[in-house]
Amino acid sequence: MKILITGGAGFVGSRLARALLARGTLDGHGIERLVLADQFAPADDISADRRVQVAVGPLLGQCDDVVGARFDGVFHLASAVSAECEADFDLGMRSNLETTRALLLALRAAGNSPRLVFASSGAVFGADPPFLPVPSLVEDHTLPTPQTSYGTQKLVSEQLIADFTRKGFLDGRAVRLLTVSVRPGRPNGAASGFLSGIVREPLAGIACACPVALDTPVALMSPTRAVDALIRAYEASRAELGGRSALILPALTLRVGEMLEALERVAGKAVRARVRLEPDARIEGIVSSWPAHFRAERAQRLGLGADASFESIIEAYIADHPEGVARSAGAAR
């Protein structure tokens, strides 16, 4: 079978690509071809696999090729991120709305009703004051009221995918990923960036600031759980999915202070001490507008669960990214 991952060189896309290549099959069928479409080339270990084909460039320009390729399955992860879309409205409309629309029309034009998993986001939820406060508990039927252009574009894409699915043009499934932590790499300026940074930076021996109060609750998922959710959503039958509406996912809910306590338990007092409290009212405002508690019954019925603990997330990060861990961080282990 032939699979496309849009955003296939990104953080989640790369992990998904590696997971699919390692499995070799998806929904019981062998993966003969894995096309990674992205603005950037994937990592060498991925592009070296003979099943992998790389398509570098803007996705919007690649949609004609998508028609011709007749994919059996698509993971649509490509997206401008939240902060980018707030800073550049036109970029978000083009990358997240126009591109999704063009991709859906191309998949319809291919005529083989491929399966599609869309990486939506918990950013579809928010407060719409004074009408709606931040939901104290997000459930499958909670009304999304996005408070960013990014969240709006994700919700709009979900709805288009549901309608294309109803019409039989494709077989779409949308999963709302939560903030993924721990992300490797450099700080990216996103408001959620510190939820990775306060672990990644001190582990690398770098001092960093925590911009919110320690009792702030947050909802997280590990990269592994994110990839698991995408694959499970792909392999679920329509009956298992139980409706065309987007799936929320189980969250690990904890306070930011508990994240730092977990860091201390895993990596030691000295590592944790590299995180200083430096409240930033702007970021506190944004983070407090995110719901922290999720009851994801439909996803749980698919066998998807939350991460067991933040310690396990940190340990997996250290195992996956030994290059990102200063020698001193291991001292406590």
Add this chain to the structure above:
Amino acid sequence: MKILITGGAGFVGSRLARALLARGTLDGHGIERLVLADQFAPADDISADRRVQVAVGPLLGQCDDVVGARFDGVFHLASAVSAECEADFDLGMRSNLETTRALLLALRAAGNSPRLVFASSGAVFGADPPFLPVPSLVEDHTLPTPQTSYGTQKLVSEQLIADFTRKGFLDGRAVRLLTVSVRPGRPNGAASGFLSGIVREPLAGIACACPVALDTPVALMSPTRAVDALIRAYEASRAELGGRSALILPALTLRVGEMLEALERVAGKAVRARVRLEPDARIEGIVSSWPAHFRAERAQRLGLGADASFESIIEAYIADHPEGVARSAGAAR
């Protein structure tokens, strides 16, 4: 001030135009110019008003002119209808999604952050089995799960308007109109058509079929209430609106049999006898997927109410459309 009505020659658009011309003001400002954009020309009594300017043609092609015109206010009613969008998917995507997007971008490009009222629809609601049944009661926070392309496109437009509003590009308000009854004119083949037809046709002396069981509950609003809601949504302050989410509206909920009883009380036994029961499983299926009960608290706080009775709706129809009433229909009055 300068006002644009898209779909300004349609049934609701024409009534809105007449109402605005009769008032002469909107939100306390005199209406100097009323532009009616539509595929068709408006009725002569409307186009004869020296404040009216007519723009006939596809709205998508008129968006450049919208930029130049710098409207103070816009009522965006233009839309392909539900049945058309199901029969011709591309038409719906173009007329209801591309056109709304182009209009919003044109209004943003004009740079004066105009006020905009969008005629959305109760068709955003539906069942998504087995996840969600048809909502037994629709409230302001009920999750929309559209089951038609039309409903999807309306919901998507609502979300884009909310985000354009959040960004300050315009000041948007979306109201979800219910099935409007009694519509004049010929049967249009829409699944909801009989909700006007079973009054209009017998009043005109024409026999007609009622395709659903008499105990089927339906949610209706009169053309007058629809126009009232659009104007009130325009004139409401942001504080009164209480959030950017779309407004549901108060419904007159009654059973189809009660509609016929009202018809008999207003127009006599002989008129009612022109309606024969002829159940149509396809239409019964569609109509039973529409929610019938609404609790529209936000709209009620704006002073909007449901019609008092179906009799009053029929009486208003007869008064407004004497040409559509056969002489015999008056016999019982």
